[in-house]
Amino acid sequence: QVQLVESGGGLVQAGGSLRLSCTASGRTFSSYAVGWFRQAPGKEREFVAAVSPLAISTYYTDSVKGRFTISRDNAKNTVLLQMNSLKPEDTAVYYCAAKRSSGLSIPLKADYWGQGTQVTVSS
Numbered sequence: 001q002v003q004l005v006e007s008g009g010g011l012v013q014a015g016g017s018l019r020l021s022c023t024a025s026g027r028t029f030s031s032y033a034v035g036w037f038r039q040a041p042g043k044e045r046e047f048v049a050a051v052s053p054l055a056i057s058t059y060y061t062d063s064v065k066g067r068f069t070i071s072r073d074n075a076k077n078t079v080l081l082q083m084n085s086l087k088p089e090d091t092a093v094y095y096c097a098a099k100r101s102s103g104l105s106i107p108l109k110a111d112y113w114g115q116g117t118q119v120t121v122s123s
Contacts, residue, residue, distance in 0.1 A: 001025075001026065001112075002024050002025060002026045002028075002029070002032065002098050002111070002112045003024065003025040003026070003112070004022055004023070004024050004096045004097070004098060004112055004113065004114035005022070005023050005024075005096075005114055005115070006020060006021065006022050006094065006095065006096045006114045006115065006116060006117040007020070007021045007023070007117060008020040008021045008117060009094060009117030009118045009119045010118075010119070010120070011120045011121075011122065012086055012119075012120070012121055012122070013121070013122050014086060014087055014088055014121055014122065014123050015085060015086065016086050016121070017082070017083060017084045017085075017086065018083045018086065018119060019080060019081070019082050019083070020036070020080065020081040020083065020094055020096075020117060020119070021078060021079075021080055021081075022034065022036070022078065022079040022080075022081075022096030022114060023076075023077055023078050024077045024078070024079075024098065025077070026077070028100075029074055029077040030053055030054065030074040031053055031100055031101075031102075032053055032098040032099060032100050032101065033050060033051065033052055033053055033098070033099050033101040033103070033104050033105070033108060034050065034051055034072060034079045034096065034097070034098045034099075035047065035048070035049065035050035035051075035096075035097050035098075035099075035108040035110065036048040036049050036050070036070065036079075036081045036094055036095070036096060036097075037094070037095045037097055038090075038092035038093065038094045038095065038119075039092055039093050039095070039116075040089075040091060040092040040093075043092075045095070046061065047061055047106070047107060047108065048060070048061055048064055048068065048081070048094070049061070049064065049068055049070040049081060050070065050104060050106065050108050051070045051071065051072050051079060051104070052101075052103055052104035053074075053101060053102065053103070053104075054074070055071065055072050055074075056104075057103070057104045058070050058104075059104060059106050063089075064083075064090075067083065067084050067085045067086075068081060068082065068083050068084070069081070069082040069084075070082075079096065081094070083119070086119075086121045087121060088121045088122065088123045089121075090119060090121050091119060091120050091121050092118075092119060093116040093117065093118050093119075094116060094117050094118075094119050095113055095114055095115075095116045096113070096114040097110030097112065097113045097114070098110055098111060098112045099111050099112075
């Protein structure tokens, strides 16, 4: 069982930055691929970025490439999403998700989900 807790969301102006954090419980965090997803009002949840269990591989959706960076620190059971050059269209609830895996397969079909953190980008 893995519990995921997101933090770091908030309100920021367009062009600004935020760093989201996902902290996991459990002693086998390094056995999980972790991803970030987001859901904007009235839209379906969409994939944003993912990192393999040992941070060897990362993957991003096209709309965030060059602006967002995913990283992880398995010693701290934490995955970060650094978001730069934010746009109003990045406004959404951001969710952390984890899948027990030896590698990184996209699409990431997560076994566990966090509760989400709101990111609002004003124009």
